[in-house]
Amino acid sequence: MTELIWIVIALPLLAAVVLHFAGRRLGEPLSGWLASAAIGASFVFALVAALPFVDGGADASTVLLWDWMPAIGASFEIQWDPLSALMTLVVTGVGTLIHVFAIGYMHNDGRFGRFFTYLNLFAASMLTLVLAGNFAMLFLGWELVGLCSYLLIGFWFDRPSASAAAKKAFVVNRIGDFGFMIALMLVFTRFGTLSFAGVFEQAPEVLTTGTATAIGLLLLVGAAGKSAQVPLYVWLPDAMEGPTPVSALIHAATMVTAGVYVIARTAAIFDLAPVASTTVATVGAVTALWAASIALAQRDIKKVLAYSTVSQLGYMFLAVGSTAYVAGIFHLMTHAFFKALLFLGAGAVIHAMNDEQDMHKMGGLLKRMPVTGITMGIATLAIAGIPPLAGFWSKDEILASSFERGGWFSVLFVVGLITALLTAFYMTRQWVLVFLGEPRWDEGVEPHRAPSVMGVPLIILAVLSAVGGLVNTPFRATLEHYLEPVFEGISLLHPPEGIGLFIVLAGLSVFAALVGGGAAYMTYRRPVGAWQRFEEGLQPLWGTWEDAYRVDDLYGKTLVAPGRKLAEISAFGVDLPLIDGAVNGVAGLFLGIGQRLRPLQTGYVRNYAALLLAGAVVVVGWLLAGGL
Amino acid sequence: MVEPGLYMTVAAVLFFIGALGMLVRRNALVMFMCIELMLNAVNLTLISAGRAMNDLNGQVAVFFILVVAAAEVVVGLAIIVAIFRRRSTASVDELNEMRG
Numbered sequence: 001m002t003e004l005i006w007i008v009i010a011l012p013l014l015a016a017v018v019l020h021f022a023g024r025r026l027g028e029p030l031s032g033w034l035a036s037a038a039i040g041a042s043f044v045f046a047l048v049a050a051l052p053f054v055d056g057g058a059d060a061s062t063v064l065l066w067d068w069m070p071a072i073g074a075s076f077e078i079q080w081d082p083l084s085a086l087m088t089l090v091v092t093g094v095g096t097l098i099h100v101f102a103i104g105y106m107h108n109d110g111r112f113g114r115f116f117t118y119l120n121l122f123a124a125s126m127l128t129l130v131l132a133g134n135f136a137m138l139f140l141g142w143e144l145v146g147l148c149s150y151l152l153i154g155f156w157f158d159r160p161s162a163s164a165a166a167k168k169a170f171v172v173n174r175i176g177d178f179g180f181m182i183a184l185m186l187v188f189t190r191f192g193t194l195s196f197a198g199v200f201e202q203a204p205e206v207l208t209t210g211t212a213t214a215i216g217l218l219l220l221v222g223a224a225g226k227s228a229q230v231p232l233y234v235w236l237p238d239a240m241e242g243p244t245p246v247s248a249l250i251h252a253a254t255m256v257t258a259g260v261y262v263i264a265r266t267a268a269i270f271d272l273a274p275v276a277s278t279t280v281a282t283v284g285a286v287t288a289l290w291a292a293s294i295a296l297a298q299r300d301i302k303k304v305l306a307y308s309t310v311s312q313l314g315y316m317f318l319a320v321g322s323t324a325y326v327a328g329i330f331h332l333m334t335h336a337f338f339k340a341l342l343f344l345g346a347g348a349v350i351h352a353m354n355d356e357q358d359m360h361k362m363g364g365l366l367k368r369m370p371v372t373g374i375t376m377g378i379a380t381l382a383i384a385g386i387p388p389l390a391g392f393w394s395k396d397e398i399l400a401s402s403f404e405r406g407g408w409f410s411v412l413f414v415v416g417l418i419t420a421l422l423t424a425f426y427m428t429r430q431w432v433l434v435f436l437g438e439p440r441w442d443e444g445v446e447p448h449r450a451p452s453v454m455g456v457p458l459i460i461l462a463v464l465s466a467v468g469g470l471v472n473t474p475f476r477a478t479l480e481h482y483l484e485p486v487f488e489g490i491s492l493l494h495p496p497e498g499i500g501l502f503i504v505l506a507g508l509s510v511f512a513a514l515v516g517g518g519a520a521y522m523t524y525r526r527p528v529g530a531w532q533r534f535e536e537g538l539q540p541l542w543g544t545w546e547d548a549y550r551v552d553d554l555y556g557k558t559l560v561a562p563g564r565k566l567a568e569i570s571a572f573g574v575d576l577p578l579i580d581g582a583v584n585g586v587a588g589l590f591l592g593i594g595q596r597l598r599p600l601q602t603g604y605v606r607n608y609a610a611l612l613l614a615g616a617v618v619v620v621g622w623l624l625a626g627g628l
Numbered sequence: 629m630v631e632p633g634l635y636m637t638v639a640a641v642l643f644f645i646g647a648l649g650m651l652v653r654r655n656a657l658v659m660f661m662c663i664e665l666m667l668n669a670v671n672l673t674l675i676s677a678g679r680a681m682n683d684l685n686g687q688v689a690v691f692f693i694l695v696v697a698a699a700e701v702v703v704g705l706a707i708i709v710a711i712f713r714r715r716s717t718a719s720v721d722e723l724n725e726m727r728g
Contacts, residue, residue, distance in 0.1 A: 601726060601727055602724075602727055603723075603724030603725065603726050603727030604720070604721060604724065605659070605720040605723075606650070606651045606652070606720075609647075609650045609651055610651055613647055613650075613651075
């Protein structure tokens with residue numbers, strides 16, 4: 001079974017190739033079903049292959065497919081262990097639901113087949129990333145998901161904002177990839193191989209603390225780019241220009257968690273670099289609070305979710321940075337469930353409202369779309385951290401772990417707690433603004449129920465968001481045991497023992513969630529004027545949040561504008577006069593010489609004859625004078 | 629027996645007349661005749677030098693030159709006639725397409 005695990009990658013890849021050539025002919029909805037079937041089959045296959053891990057009956061194994069660059073230990077090999085299996089299941093499982101949803105969402109799009117080509121290509125790339133058995137293959141997947149992200153953000157490229165957003169995502173990701181690549185080079189120079197097995201086994205003997213810290217920080221740069229952490233998070237909110245299923249799949253559930261996965265995967269290196277780990281945690285906590293505060297004031301339904309995703313990714317970084325890797329992966333999983341659900345629900349709402357995304361123009365949708373409203377309500381409670389929903393368990397485990405660590409991490413714990421409060425506030429605000437209150441729809445908008453291809457995935461995700469957290473509770477830590485073999489020999493931070501402390505910490509975070517959620521409910525349940533006055537009253541802070549601290553302007557002035565200037569100088573100041581100048585100058589030189597010499601050719605025979613004669617006289621005279 | 633130097637002088641004068649005609653005349657036919665003049669001045673030089681040195685090679689060379697010159701005259705005249713037919717003039721100043 002394990003030897004055939006490559007099929008998990010091959011199926012969506014094959015479907016992508018088929019759809020690339022036949023997508024238009026298959027048409028709608030057949031190409032969508034083909035794509036969904038391919039990734040669904042991958043999910044079933046991965047599930048069967050992963051089952052032996054659950055009862056601890058199987059060891060991690062590496063499957064060598066074929067050699068690629070043997071000299072640097074880079075081949076196509078698949079690492080099949082509990083961690084990659086879990087990631088595969090999340091990617092294929094949530095991915096399948098999103099594929100099915102997209103069949104309804106992309107209805108009547110002129111490039112229906114092409115959309116599913118990209119989705120399947122993305123699935124194959126993401127699976128390459130999580131199943132990679134060495135850094136080179138990991139990097140291959142890492143770049144491929146970046147490419148798919150670019151293609152899908154810019155899917156509606158006839159909108160200038162979409163193509164600009166795609167470009168921005170690509171460029172910002174390249175900054176991160178730069179750090180990632182240097183990290184890989186550093187790994188190679190130290191270890192002489194890029195294979196996971198080789199690197200992680202020798203890490204304690206080979207790496208000094210300094211080198212480990214350098215590699216860890218460079219990996220963090222890469223992870224911060226991919227996973228939208230401060231200061232490289234700016235591309236993710238813009239990425240909402242893509243179709244909503246893309247936001248759910250790539251920019252919430254899977255690709256953006258790649259950074260968390262990489263840090264968990266390289267735990268053996270971070271184990272030797274406490275400074276790098278602490279930096280990861282700090283970046284995560286800062287991001288969590290920063291993005292949550294921006295999410296408070298957003299009006300666009302997808303922007304709220306985008307900043308929320310950035311914030312929740314911050315939680316995951318906080319977890320893996322506190323060396324609570326299991327908690328980070330756990331939150332990654334639960335977040336995939338409820339954030340995918342939120343995005344798909346938002347997609348259903350946008351679809352029903354004729355592409356309206358402004359929450360000020362929604363309201364009262366619960367009666368019109370009960371399934372979407374209730375499932376999104378469950379997701380809202382889950383992300384806010386209300387027990388016993390999924391988000392409660394994973395978030396509480398992260399907070400408890402950072403509390404347990406103490407010292408500097410206590411500060412991060414407080415930051416996390418405040419973020420939990422803000423999270424509850426903005427999510428409740430969103431739900432109330434969209435589903436409760438008086439309708440504030442534009443003229444002619446008639447919200448309609450979503451078709452069942454969109455409804456069923458919502459319900460399944462709602463169930464997962466509700467019960468998904470039960471796989472790892474303080475009472476029954478199944479996930480912890482499941483992942484144990486992956487982090488063997490690495491000092492792990494476990495959530496605190498003892499039911500008393502658990503109740504205190506859980507009580508604290510639930511209290512924060514209730515305060516935030518309650519405040520939002522009280523505020524936004526009131527008539528429109530009342531909550532608008534509330535938002536007015538918080539000026540200018542509210543405006544700053546709404547404009548996302550004007551970070552884009554700042555980057556525009558400090559980085560983009562000088563970059564443009566530099567490009568201009570090198571193009572028009574250096575390239576044109578110096579490089580082009582040299583080439584054109586040589587041509588001009590010969591042209592000039594030719595021009596000067598032209599008059600010699602008078603076209604009069606007698607001139608040539610005279611010259612001939614003169615030449616003959618000179619030669620003869622020279623010979624007579626005893627030349628030679 | 630005349631001094632070979634005198635023959636040489638005559639040859640030099642002939643050559644000079646030819647060269648001068650070449651430089652001052654415009655008619656292609658006349659210029660062609662000037663060239664023939666210079667050619668035969670050289671022939672005269674060869675013959676007299678051969679005689680002076682008691683060597684037949686100079687005179688043999690002249691026969692060769694005469695034969696080749698006959699062929700050359702045929703080609704040259706044909707070209708001039710062709711040009712005249714086309715342009716109704718044989719002035720070389722009109723033929724200045726190669727001017728830079």
